[in-house]
Structures are given as C-alpha cells and as structure tokens.
Amino acid sequence: MGPGRPAGLTAAAAALCACAAGCFDSGLEGPNPRRRPSSDEIPVIARIDPPSAPRGATVTAYGSGFRSGAAVLLDGTEVQVLSVLAGRVVFRALGDSAGPVCVRVVNADGTFAEVESGLSIYLTVPYGPEIDSVSWAFGPVPGGVPFIVHGRNFSSGTAVMIGGVPATETDVVHAGMVRGLTPACFGPPGPRPVYVTNPTGQFNILAEGYEYRDLGAAGALLFGRVEFEQRQVLPEGLSGALVPECCPYVRLEALEAYPRTGAWTAHADGRGYWSLAVASGQMRVRAYAAARTPLSPAENVVVLSDDLSNSLYGLETQLFSVEAGTASELDLVAPAEEPYYPAGAFSAARTAALCSAMAEEKTGSALPLVRIFWKAGNASSLSTSFFTMKDFGAGEVPVLYVLGGVSGYLDMSDTDEYDEAVVAHEF
Numbered sequence: 261m262g263p264g265r266p267a268g269l270t271a272a273a274a275a276l277c278a279c280a281a282g283c284f285d286s287g288l289e290g291p292n293p294r295r296r297p298s299s300d301e302i303p304v305i306a307r308i309d310p311p312s313a314p315r316g317a318t319v320t321a322y323g324s325g326f327r328s329g330a331a332v333l334l335d336g337t338e339v340q341v342l343s344v345l346a347g348r349v350v351f352r353a354l355g356d357s358a359g360p361v362c363v364r365v366v367n368a369d370g371t372f373a374e375v376e377s378g379l380s381i382y383l384t385v386p387y388g389p390e391i392d393s394v395s396w397a398f399g400p401v402p403g404g405v406p407f408i409v410h411g412r413n414f415s416s417g418t419a420v421m422i423g424g425v426p427a428t429e430t431d432v433v434h435a436g437m438v439r440g441l442t443p444a445c446f447g448p449p450g451p452r453p454v455y456v457t458n459p460t461g462q463f464n465i466l467a468e469g470y471e472y473r474d475l476g477a478a479g480a481l482l483f484g485r486v487e488f489e490q491r492q493v494l495p496e497g498l499s500g501a502l503v504p505e506c507c508p509y510v511r512l513e514a515l516e517a518y519p520r521t522g523a524w525t526a527h528a529d530g531r532g533y534w535s536l537a538v539a540s541g542q543m544r545v546r547a548y549a550a551a552r553t554p555l556s557p558a559e560n561v562v563v564l565s566d567d568l569s570n571s572l573y574g575l576e577t578q579l580f581s582v583e584a585g586t587a588s589e590l591d592l593v594a595p596a597e598e599p600y601y602p603a604g605a606f607s608a609a610r611t612a613a614l615c616s617a618m619a620e621e622k623t624g625s626a627l628p629l630v631r632i633f634w635k636a637g638n639a640s641s642l643s644t645s646f647f648t649m650k651d652f653g654a655g656e657v658p659v660l661y662v663l664g665g666v667s668g669y670l671d672m673s674d675t676d677e678y679d680e681a682v683v684a685h686e687f
Contacts, residue, residue: 282600283564283571284546301325302492302501303365303373311435312380312387312415312458313353318342319379321349321365329368334379335361353381360387360412360435370494371501377436380413387413388462391469394454395533396483398471401449403442404428405481405587407470408533409456414438417459422470423452445472475537481587483535486510486528486547486575488594488606502596506532507606509551509613511559517542517579527552530617540584547592549573549605551613556626561612563605563632567650567659573605573634601636604679608634608662611683630687634662647686660686 303325313319321332330344337355344350349365363378380387395408407427409420414435420427423446430440438456445452454469475481486507491498512534514524528534536545549563550572565571575592582588596603609632616627631650649656662683 281575281595281602282573283569284548284574284576302371302499302503303327303330303367304503305363305365305373305375305378305434308363308375308378308434310416311378311432312382312413315353315358315381315383317353319351319353321351321363321378322347323365323373325367325371325373326365327367327369331366333362333364333366334381336364353379355381357381358383363434371492371499375434375436377412378434380415380435386415386458386460386462389413389415389418389456389458389464391454391456391464391466393529393531394466394469395529395531396535397469397529398473398535398537399442399481400475400479400585400587401445401472403444403472405442406483406589407440407442409438409440409454409466409469410436410531411456411464412436413458414456415458415460419457421455421457423447423472424455442470449474473537475585476539478540478584480538480540480582480584481535482514482538482545482582482590483533483587484590484592486512486532486534486592486594486606488603488610489596490603490607491596504593505607505610507547507594507610508532509553509561509617510606510609511548511550511552512536513546513548514538514543515546517544530554538582540582542579542581544579545577545590545592547575547594549594549602549609551609551616553613553617553620553627555620555624556616558629560616560627560629561609561632562629563609563612563634565633565635567631567633567652573600573602575602598636604636605634607679608632608683611680612660612687615684615687628658630658630660632660632662632683662686 305321305323307322309320326344326349332339332341332351334355335357339354340352342350358381360377360380362376364372364374366372391411393410399405414432418432420430420440425443425446427440432438449472451468451471454466457463487504489502490505492503508530510528512526514536524536524538526536550559551561552559563573594602594606647660650659
C-alpha cells in the first residue's frame with residue numbers, strides 16, 4: 261500500500277496488537293483484587309449531531325448502552341429528554357449555559373458517558389471555532405494519513421486546511437473534535453498552519469500546527485493512542501464494566517526485531533495520542549507508565565513495581581511487520597486484569613502527569629522526577645500511602661508509595677476507586 265493511505269493494523273488488530281502487559285524485567289506476581297460489583301453495559305457517546313446548535317434546538321447523542329430513563333446534563337444542568345433508544349438519546353439544547361458545554365448521559369443505575377465541549381450552544385450568532393491542539397501532528401509528505409483537531413465550537417460542515425491545502429474526509433465528531441486525512445504537502449517539508457473554518461465563515465488558525473516530514477525511501481509511520489481500562493464508580497462501588505481512559509504524556513518505543521539495530525522513542529500528547537517515524541522491518545511497540553509533561557526536558561513521572569528492582573510497568577505488542585511508505589494505526593490498552601493489573605500503574609502515571617502539568621502551568625517551571633512505587637493487591641485496612649524523600653545513590657529524590665500498606669512493606673497494596681484521589685493528594 262502506498263504512503264497516501266493508512267495501511268492500518270485494522271483487520272488483524274486483535275491478533276497483532278495483543279499486548280503483553282506487566283513489569284518489564286521484573287518477577288512481580290499480582291495478587292487477586294477485591295471483588296467488584298457487577299453492572300450493565302457502560303454507555304458510550306460516539307457522536308453528537310449537530311455539534312453546534314441554537315438554544316432550544318433538538319440534538320442527538322449517538323452511541324451505545326443508553327437505557328430507558330436516561331437523563332442528559334449540559335454542564336451539570338439536566339435538560340429535557342425527548343427519546344431514548346439503546347443507540348441514541350434525543351434532547352433539547354436548553355439550560356443557562358451558552359458556548360461549549362459538557363454533555364453527560366446518565367443511566368438510571370448511575371453509569372454515564374460524557375464529552376467535554378461536546379456541544380456548542382448559541383443564541384443568535386454562532387460562536388467561532390477555537391483550536392487547542394492537533395493530535396498525530398506530523399506525517400509524510402504525500403499526505404493521506406489521519407489527524408485530529410481539538411478545540412471548541414466546531415459545527416457541521418467545518419472545513420480544515422493544512423498549509424492552505426484542504427484536508428480530505430473531514431468529520432466533525434462533536435463540537436470539540438474534527439478528524440480528517442492530511443493533504444499532500446505543498447512545498448518543502450516542514451511545519452504548516454492549520455486552518456479551521458465553519459460554514460458561517462468564522463475561522464481560526466493554529467500556526468505551525470502540523471509538520472510534514474520526509475520519511476525516506478525505507479521510512480514508515482506508526483500512530484495511535486494509549487489508554488487504560490478503568491471501572492466507573494457507582495453509588496454501590498466500582499462497576500464491573502470497563503471504560504477506556506487516555507494516558508497523557510506516556511513514553512512510547514518502537515524496537516526492531518533481533519538483532520535490535522534501531523529504536524525510536526516518543527511521548528504521547530496530553531490526550532494520549534502518539535506518532536513515531538520508523539524504518540521498515542520487523543518490530544514491536546512498547547508503552548511505559550512513565551511520563552514527560554510539557555515543560556520538562558526529561559521524564560518527571562515514573563511508576564515502578566518497588567524500590568529494589570527498578571522495574572517499570574508497561575505494555576508490549578507482538579512482533580509485526582512494517583512496510584516502507586505505509587502509515588499504521590496501533591492502539592495500546594493497559595488491561596485491568598492479572599497478573600500485573602497494569603491499568604492501575606497507568607492510572608497512577610496519568611494522575612501524576614496531570615498534576616505535574618497543572619503545577620507547571622501555574623508556576624512556569626518544570627517539576628523534578630517523582631518516582632511512584634505501586635503494586636496491585638488489597639491492603640485497605642492498612643495505611644494507604646505516603647510521600648517521602650529517598651537516596652538511591654545520587655542524593656535524595658521525591659518518592660511516592662501509592663497504596664503500599666505500611667512503610668517498608670510493599671508486597672500488598674490496593675487498586676480501587678480511591679487510586680486517583682490518593683495519588684493526587686500525595687502528589
């Protein structure tokens with residue numbers, strides 16, 4: 261397949277992208293977790309149509325798992341629901357909010373799905389589009405590979421141009437996201453502005469929002485998203501169903517097959533999307549529970565099994581073949597299952613990375629490396645966590661023991677609805 265279309269690991273995704281999850285270079289054994297309350301399917305919102313509407317208009321949320329009696333909240337305010345089917349909920353764009361609003365669909369049992377900035381409500385004049393960032397923000401000169409624009413106030417029929425050339429197959433998923441395929445590069449490789457224009461003529465520009473790269477005759481592109489499985493918190497406890505959560509800023513590596521003659525490293529963006537320009541050949545891809553937040557020159561969050569083995573939690577794909585001139589999508593998901601329950605480690609990394617990014621934004625300074633020691637298990641009756649300074653041979657550094665029981669006893673810990681709150685509190 262030529263470079264103009266994503267070769268994709270689509271048909272063979274289940275077999276090819278099955279991840280071996282655990283602690284790299286570790287003999288860690290994962291104990292059984294606490295039993296979880298069962299529940300019905302967690303709802304999912306796949307599309308909101310129209311993504312931009314006047315107050316009082318009828319709007320439809322398409323997806324799955326919606327059940328009779330479901331409620332719709334816009335920025336926390338319940339609005340009128342006109343009909344509910346398993347695959348769609350029809351409601352009115354009402355309430356006190358205007359501009360971009362969060363859309364949440366809540367089933368009677370408390371399970372929910374939501375999309376931040378999923379709908380833009382206007383009174384008389386539609387709000388103009390705003391661009392926050394672009395995911396999969398570089399690609400080959402011939403184009404034809406996916407990209408995602410994140411922002412607000414995108415409406416049906418929104419057009420995207422990269423470097424003044426129209427993108428193809430643009431799709432407004434909701435008011436905060438537009439997907440499409442890149443056009444061929446006009447001129448030499450390098451950064452290009454991204455233009456977004458609504459049908460009303462309102463537009464916005466992100467300077468140097470996308471970069472064209474010459475991947476060479478043997479080059480190829482790998483791209484995807486890193487997520488971890490999480491159980492939604494219900495009034496009676498954790499749900500038995502799993503929902504995906506993104507892993508922002510985590511480290512990705514592509515490693516050539518034996519003998520390993522090459523390796524490529526990148527970090528996911530703030531929404532968990534990643535891209536790697538690699539050479540063709542046999543390789544595998546790894547994702548680590550380690551993060552580098554925007555202002556940091558090096559990783560400033562790592563999640564390890566203990567303070568002796570120095571083993572990072574991670575995921576690894578099976579060996580697969582990469583052909584020159586192709587672009588392949590490869591999504592990685594950390595499972596919430598034994599033996600290592602790596603979803604808990606990636607959840608800790610995600611919370612710490614978001615806390616770090618927020619602190620950097622407020623202070624304007626990068627934070628030092630924080631080591632988080634985490635294990636799956638059950639120690640709810642013990643002291644749950646603590647923060648300290650520890651010397652590993654090069655001076656004292658910040659250390660966070662997450663749900664690790666008592667000091668010095670790291671064989672048991674927990675993996676439950678309190679993980680995020682504990683990490684954020686200790687951070």
